Amino acid sequence: MKLVDQFKKGLSAPICLTWEWTYACNLSCTHCLSSSGRRDPKELTTAEIKAVIDELQRMQVFYVNIGGGEPTVRPDFWELMHYAVTHDVGVKFSTNGLRITPLRARQLVATDYVDVQISLDGATREVNDAVRGPGSYDTAIAAMANLADAGFAGFKVSVVMTRQNVPQLGEFKAIADRYGAQLRITRLRPSGRGADVWDDLHPTQGQQRQIYDWLVRHGDNVLTGDSFFHLNALGSTSLPGLNLCGAGRVVCLIDPVGDVYACPFAIHDAFLAGNVREAGFGRVWRESPLFAQLREPQSAGACASCGEYDACQGGCMAAKFFTGLPLAGPDPECVKGNAPTTGLAIPAQGKDHSHRKRVALGMPSVPAKPCDPSPLAVR
Amino acid sequence: MSTDSPGFDPAAPYRLNPRVALRPEPFGALAYHFGTRKLSFLKAPALVELVRDLEAHPTVLAAVDHLAAPEKDRYLRALATLAETDMIVPA
Numbered sequence: 219m220k221l222v223d224q225f226k227k228g229l230s231a232p233i234c235l236t237w238e239w240t241y242a243c244n245l246s247c248t249h250c251l252s253s254s255g256r257r258d259p260k261e262l263t264t265a266e267i268k269a270v271i272d273e274l275q276r277m278q279v280f281y282v283n284i285g286g287g288e289p290t291v292r293p294d295f296w297e298l299m300h301y302a303v304t305h306d307v308g309v310k311f312s313t314n315g316l317r318i319t320p321l322r323a324r325q326l327v328a329t330d331y332v333d334v335q336i337s338l339d340g341a342t343r344e345v346n347d348a349v350r351g352p353g354s355y356d357t358a359i360a361a362m363a364n365l366a367d368a369g370f371a372g373f374k375v376s377v378v379m380t381r382q383n384v385p386q387l388g389e390f391k392a393i394a395d396r397y398g399a400q401l402r403i404t405r406l407r408p409s410g411r412g413a414d415v416w417d418d419l420h421p422t423q424g425q426q427r428q429i430y431d432w433l434v435r436h437g438d439n440v441l442t443g444d445s446f447f448h449l450n451a452l453g454s455t456s457l458p459g460l461n462l463c464g465a466g467r468v469v470c471l472i473d474p475v476g477d478v479y480a481c482p483f484a485i486h487d488a489f490l491a492g493n494v495r496e497a498g499f500g501r502v503w504r505e506s507p508l509f510a511q512l513r514e515p516q517s518a519g520a521c522a523s524c525g526e527y528d529a530c531q532g533g534c535m536a537a538k539f540f541t542g543l544p545l546a547g548p549d550p551e552c553v554k555g556n557a558p559t560t561g562l563a564i565p566a567q568g569k570d571h572s573h574r575k576r577v578a579l580g581m582p583s584v585p586a587k588p589c590d591p592s593p594l595a596v597r
Numbered sequence: 598m599s600t601d602s603p604g605f606d607p608a609a610p611y612r613l614n615p616r617v618a619l620r621p622e623p624f625g626a627l628a629y630h631f632g633t634r635k636l637s638f639l640k641a642p643a644l645v646e647l648v649r650d651l652e653a654h655p656t657v658l659a660a661v662d663h664l665a666a667p668e669k670d671r672y673l674r675a676l677a678t679l680a681e682t683d684m685i686v687p688a
Contacts, residue, residue, distance in 0.1 A: 281634070
């Protein structure tokens with residue numbers, strides 16, 4: 219049996235576990251897939267996170283992808299990172315660069331089993347800050363410079379591909395090269411606040427072709443988190459990677475309050491497998507009925523009659539779900555244009571920790587006529 | 598047969614690199630190298646057993662001696678690859 223078919227049946231523990239340590243974030247990116255902003259009061263404590271790390275060590279989960287929110291705003295972030303790497307659980311953490319000072323950069327270089335991923339969604343300040351907010355480009359570039367100056371070779375620069383930044387692929391590569399980093403590009407998902415900007419930001423059909431062609435030429439040196447396998451139907455060259463949806467099979471997400479979801483792009487009750495507080499992580503991974511179902515052979519649905527199904531596997535489960543498409547059927551970005559675009563019922567998103575909009579202080583409402591002498595006000 | 602890859606000598610003793618952990622999986626095992634951070638997949642339980650027991654044998658050839666010809670060649674090629682990627686090392 220091919221390895222990829224084994225993966226579809228699930229592994230004894232995830233290969234790629236994403237673990238978000240907080241919903242708090244200093245930024246409010248328009249496409250944030252976890253709708254982060256404010257800390258959740260029920261987030262896992264230091265002791266609870268350490269207990270899960272102990273369990274991951276026993277399960278031989280050799281590394282985790284730590285994210286958020288902005289994970290480094292947790293006051294115990296460095297303590298937890300140190301705890302993980304000294305318990306055989308390597309850490310790659312995603313950050314907007316906020317806390318990567320020259321001193322931290324030097325400490326990170328001196329720590330084994332740690333990798334850093336800086337998020338950047340535009341190769342220019344203008345394109346990046348339109349999505350990630352004012353000042354975020356400068357913060358990210360400063361963090362990269364600090365890592366490079368400290369001698370941290372091969373850290374990652376992570377880009378979510380949007381309609382505005384696809385033309386900048388070459389520039390992103392040049393930025394990564396300049397700082398001795400490795401470029402990682404991933405797919406925009408209509409998850410979290412990403413749903414609000416999906417129609418405006420997701421790449422056009424022509425840009426999808428551009429991404430595919432660029433990856434065929436440069437893919438060996440560029441990471442993708444296997445997120446573009448839906449583009450494999452564009453040509454005979456398969457993009458590097460597993461070419462399958464790993465949700466619940468080799469991948470899953472633990473969110474800041476300990477909820478376990480099938481994948482990082484699916485923070486929604488429909489993909490909730492359990493909580494680490496109740497039974498520990500291992501039991502959720504092994505015994506969740508949802509994960510058992512995802513490890514069964516999946517129906518191709520409306521894609522069964524398409525000759526490209528073997529190449530694209532029907533695309534991304536979360537992208538379909540959050541655009542109101544059936545899970546058995548084409549991806550919203552189906553390169554053959556087979557996804558229906560009308561009559562879709564878009565589901566509500568799951569948790570929302572977005573920063574609250576600022577409300578001007580003062581009287582909550584002012585009567586239309588401040589000096590109305592009538593003893594009765596009728597609305 | 599590519600057992601002539603530089604460095605790998607099937608006539609010498611080998612063992613699993615102490616920096617490599619084997620995680621049992623339904624198909625065999627997942628090997629993780631804590632130094633290079635590389636993952637490998639051992640796709641046959643027999644290969645996992647062979648790698649685990651390697652150091653009990655005076656040479657690699659002695660460890661595969663019980664196997665029939667075509668299988669022996671396949672496992673020697675797999676061991677050569679594991680040696681190239683530092684998963685197994687001279688004992």
